[in-house]
Every structure is written in C-alpha cells, then in structure tokens.
Amino acid sequence: GAVVSQHPSRVICKSGTSVKIECRSLDFQATTMFWYRQFPKQSLMLMATSNEGSKATYEQGVEKDKFLINHASLTLSTLTVTSAHPEDSSFYICSARVGGLSPLHFGNGTRLTVT
C-alpha cells in the first residue's frame, strides 16, 4: 500500500516553455503532499508543501511564481515549472502521506532537462 505515482519520469523541454509534473497517491488520500528537488550528488531539498484545497506553502528561497503548485484533489498534486531555464534542470520528487504516524512515501521522481 501507500503508492505514490509521478508522471512523467523524464521530460526535456526548451528554454522558456512550461512543464507540468503530476503526483498521485494511488491507494490513499493525501491532504498534504510535498515537492522536493535534487541536484546531482546532493540531498533532497524541500521546495513546498502542497495542501489540498488551499495555497501551497513554499520554503524560503523558492519562487512561488515560477513553481506553481496545485493540489486540486486528495489524490493529485501538480507542479508546473513556468518559463523553464537550464538552471531549472533537476530531479523533482513528490511525496505524500496518509497522516497520523504514517511515514512519507515518495514518487519515483521526474528528471527535467531544459535545453
């Protein structure tokens, strides 16, 4: 149980375009989802907390207008990288949890390459 699905697994886009990444909790409802990014050989960095039905909470230094997060249902959160630039190339990972004492479960990540 507690499967988090992320799509697409990899995407290549041109500089200036926008890219949407989907994160779904397949067998549970998640009122809260989290978005991370990870650069090569580095640890995961929390970007934002996505709350169903309300605005996301962004970590310090993360541009909310560039990384749009929508959590429209209890099983789906999306991250849109707007006007992508090469420096946005990274590994983006979403996660979700049931709540209570349950741990956080992660998707398999999306490799974004901006050319």
Add this chain to the structure above:
Amino acid sequence: LAKTTQPISMDSYEGQEVNITCSHNNIATNDYITWYQQFPSQGPRFIIQGYKTKVTNEVASLFIPADRKSSTLSLPRVSLSDTAVYYCLVARMDSSYKLIFGSGTRLLVRP
C-alpha cells in the same frame, strides 16, 4: 526541527552487518525518527521508523537509546544491492509534519 548528523560515507562487504549511527541532539518529545534509502535517479524508499527502544522489520532494525539523542540503523547481512544513500530524519508527527533531508550516508557494499 532537530538537525541530524550522520557519517558521509561507509564501506562494507557482502554478508556483513552494517550499523549507521545518526545523532539528533535536539530531538523534541513529539519527534519520530525515520530512515530512508535512496538509489540513483529514484525517490527515497521508507525503511523504518521509531520513537524509542528498538524497532525491527523485515529489512532492518532501528535502535534508539533512552535519551533519544541518537539512533542506529542496522542492516543485517548486506548485499551489493544495498549500496545506496541512507538518510536519517526526524519529524514531528502533527500538522506541522515535514521532512528536511540532511546529507545522508553513502553506503558502498563491496563483493
């Protein structure tokens, strides 16, 4: 959130037991300790979680002393496929829950 400190890297050989210790001196009463494993180009995978004493599941054991200022992840009889980065995290199990990742421990298992 309590900061965690763990070794940057460890080496082991197949069949050995590996113990990775993490310190979290500022752990709070409501905090739980969680360990994750990450392979390259994959999302982290949950290994084990505990609050105090000892927790065991099918893949690992977690030892937490009474003062909870540290914890030790024990991997019995590692194999080559256990080569990965292991993260120790502390999180408060309430509405403020979030996981902040440290550097992790890069475990290399040699034949």
